[in-house]
Amino acid sequence: MPPKEDEPRLGIAPERLALTVCLWAIAAAFLYQNLSDSGMIRLLGSHLRAAPWNPLAPPCGLLQGKEFAVLADRIVTPRGQVLPGAVHVRGGQIASVYTAGPAADRHMAARSLLVTHPKLEVLDYGSAVVAPGLVDVHVHMNEPGRVEWEGMETATRAAAAGGVTTVVDMPLNSAPCTTTPAELARKLAAARQPNHTYVDVGLWAGLVPANARDPTALRALIKAGALGFKAFMAPSGIDDFPHVSPAEVAAALPTIRALGVPLLVHAELVDEDVPQGGNPREHATWLASRPRRFEQNAVRALLDALRTTASSETLPGFKLHIVHLADADLLPELQAAKAEGLPLSVETCPHYLNFAAEEVPTGDTRFKCAPPLREGENRGRLLQGLAQGVIDSVATDHSPSEPSLKLLQEGDFMRAWGGIAGLQYALPATWQPWQAVGLNLTRFVQAWSATPAALAGLGGRKGALRSGYDADLVVWDPEAGADTSPEALQHRHKVSPYAGLALKGRVLATFVRGSQVFGEQRGVAAQACGAALLQRPAKRPVRK
Numbered sequence: 243m244p245p246k247e248d249e250p251r252l253g254i255a256p257e258r259l260a261l262t263v264c265l266w267a268i269a270a271a272f273l274y275q276n277l278s279d280s281g282m283i284r285l286l287g288s289h290l291r292a293a294p295w296n297p298l299a300p301p302c303g304l305l306q307g308k309e310f311a312v313l314a315d316r317i318v319t320p321r322g323q324v325l326p327g328a329v330h331v332r333g334g335q336i337a338s339v340y341t342a343g344p345a346a347d348r349h350m351a352a353r354s355l356l357v358t359h360p361k362l363e364v365l366d367y368g369s370a371v372v373a374p375g376l377v378d379v380h381v382h383m384n385e386p387g388r389v390e391w392e393g394m395e396t397a398t399r400a401a402a403a404g405g406v407t408t409v410v411d412m413p414l415n416s417a418p419c420t421t422t423p424a425e426l427a428r429k430l431a432a433a434r435q436p437n438h439t440y441v442d443v444g445l446w447a448g449l450v451p452a453n454a455r456d457p458t459a460l461r462a463l464i465k466a467g468a469l470g471f472k473a474f475m476a477p478s479g480i481d482d483f484p485h486v487s488p489a490e491v492a493a494a495l496p497t498i499r500a501l502g503v504p505l506l507v508h509a510e511l512v513d514e515d516v517p518q519g520g521n522p523r524e525h526a527t528w529l530a531s532r533p534r535r536f537e538q539n540a541v542r543a544l545l546d547a548l549r550t551t552a553s554s555e556t557l558p559g560f561k562l563h564i565v566h567l568a569d570a571d572l573l574p575e576l577q578a579a580k581a582e583g584l585p586l587s588v589e590t591c592p593h594y595l596n597f598a599a600e601e602v603p604t605g606d607t608r609f610k611c612a613p614p615l616r617e618g619e620n621r622g623r624l625l626q627g628l629a630q631g632v633i634d635s636v637a638t639d640h641s642p643s644e645p646s647l648k649l650l651q652e653g654d655f656m657r658a659w660g661g662i663a664g665l666q667y668a669l670p671a672t673w674q675p676w677q678a679v680g681l682n683l684t685r686f687v688q689a690w691s692a693t694p695a696a697l698a699g700l701g702g703r704k705g706a707l708r709s710g711y712d713a714d715l716v717v718w719d720p721e722a723g724a725d726t727s728p729e730a731l732q733h734r735h736k737v738s739p740y741a742g743l744a745l746k747g748r749v750l751a752t753f754v755r756g757s758q759v760f761g762e763q764r765g766v767a768a769q770a771c772g773a774a775l776l777q778r779p780a781k782r783p784v785r786k
């Protein structure tokens with residue numbers, strides 16, 4: 243019987259059609275995956291309002307769905323507003339952000355989204371804050387080679403529980419240190435083991451005397467995927483990570499400027515003119531052995547190196563970044579250097595904002611770090627520096643070790659391993675002193691997400707609640723206390739000066755590229771959803 247004229251006439255049988263459609267869908271998903279791996283989708287993604295997504299990728303983490311809306315009364319927008327609204331997450335990226343005026347409520351803001359997507363899963367967090375996840379650019383995970391000190395697995399679990407969605411790992415204290423492409427590849431392979439990283443991970447490479455005068459060696463490290471460089475101007479405590487001289491920094495700067503990646507520097511220039519003796523069980527003895535002069539001399543040498551290399555080609559991603567500034571006396575000089583137009587940025591750490599040298603208990607080496615904790619009045623000035631933007635950003639300098647190396651029994655500050663473990667407490671340990679002096683959420687998000695993401699070259703992709711960006715979110719309650727109990731702590735070792743402290747700022751949920759990696763009730767997801775983040779080809783300077 244011939245088909246009736248009004249029936250649709252298909253060239254192929256319905257079963258064949260279904261099969262063809264299915265094959266096309268698989269091919270499209272496969273193509274998407276490859277483009278995505280090659281970075282093409284991401285490059286495109288930042289220009290697209292609603293990013294493409296792969297419906298066939300398996301879900302990861304605590305949620306089954308890959309498309310949902312996060313509602314809350316305090317969404318921190320890229321423009322610095324804090325408004326009720328909804329974040330529409332689809333396939334790992336932020337599809338769009340809906341906000342309403344401060345007088346409206348989150349349901350009203352989400353109405354147009356829910357009308358067009360009536361079946362959308364809704365996660366309603368009420369009066370909580372929804373912000374971009376924290377980007378911690380100063381973490382020592384110590385893998386490979388010193389996993390017994392921490393390791394990627396426990397470090398990134400702690401990050402997930404703390405609302406940190408990206409960590410950038412320091413080139414030490416892994417063993418060997420990350421100073422050649424082969425060692426970078428080894429660390430990358432460690433990060434890519436199945437089920438190994440619970441948040442996204444980037445890597446810094448080491449600038450050391452062996453490569454400082456070798457532009458080819460420096461370029462090779464960036465080509466291998468490092469996001470930038472880290473150098474020490476003082477002995478690092480690790481023999482195979484020697485420190486560089488000011489002359490070596492100046493020699494490396496033209497290459498690093500032209501690569502358009504940052505150089506992070508531990509700025510202390512050590513001299514011998516320090517008091518000897520003193521009770522090694524007192525923090526004051528440690529403090530006296532690392533005077534403010536060390537930081538000041540190092541920073542001045544770095545500013546000189548910036549000035550003498552000012553005429554070399556400089557791509558936009560370059561910054562000389564002073565890590566863990568402790569000395570507030572330097573703030574006027576740093577402010578002047580920025581006003582002069584030097585490509586400079588400055589970070590401090592939560593421990594300098596929380597603790598004061600004179601309050602450290604005798605023998606309590608959990609508080610030992612370098613530069614050392616300084617006097618109480620210094621804390622307030624560092625917070626002011628953050629408010630004024632002279633200090634750009636915050637990072638933890640999470641640097642744990644085996645507990646035995648902290649010499650907790652002897653309490654010897656001069657011989658104990660220096661380094662404070664605080665990755666999981668990044669958010670409350672910053673928010674506690676921050677809110678006490680009236681600093682706001684907008685500046686907090688700038689200092690903990692947008693600015694560090696940009697420093698690591700991830701600014702087009704992370705650090706803001708913007709459509710097309712990775713759906714890296716932290717949902718938190720600024721008024722509730724953080725859980726600082728040992729049971730909740732995910733670090734490999736429970737030795738931390740923040741343990742048991744009353745700190746405001748409770749993390750309720752963490753999402754990494756749309757996967758929920760932590761929930762307050764359910765804890766850290768069993769499956770690890772993190773990925774390695776590699777350097778993308780250098781950005782060409784914008785032509786005027």
Ligand SMILES: *[C@@H]1O[C@H](CO)[C@@H](O)[C@H](O)[C@H]1NC(C)=O
Nearest residue numbers: 322628629630681682684685
């Ligand atoms: C937040 O604080 C910064 C300074 O730290 C200020 O410039 C900004 O205007 C404040 N924003 C709001 C919404 O109060």
Ligand SMILES: *[C@@H]1O[C@H](CO)[C@@H](O)[C@H](O)[C@H]1NC(C)=O
Nearest residue numbers: 435436437438767768769770
């Ligand atoms: C990851 O670990 C979880 C929990 O142990 C397990 O259920 C899951 O199968 C693992 N996945 C892979 C790919 O190994």
Ligand SMILES: [Zn+2]
Nearest residue numbers: 380412639641
């Ligand atoms: Zn460090």
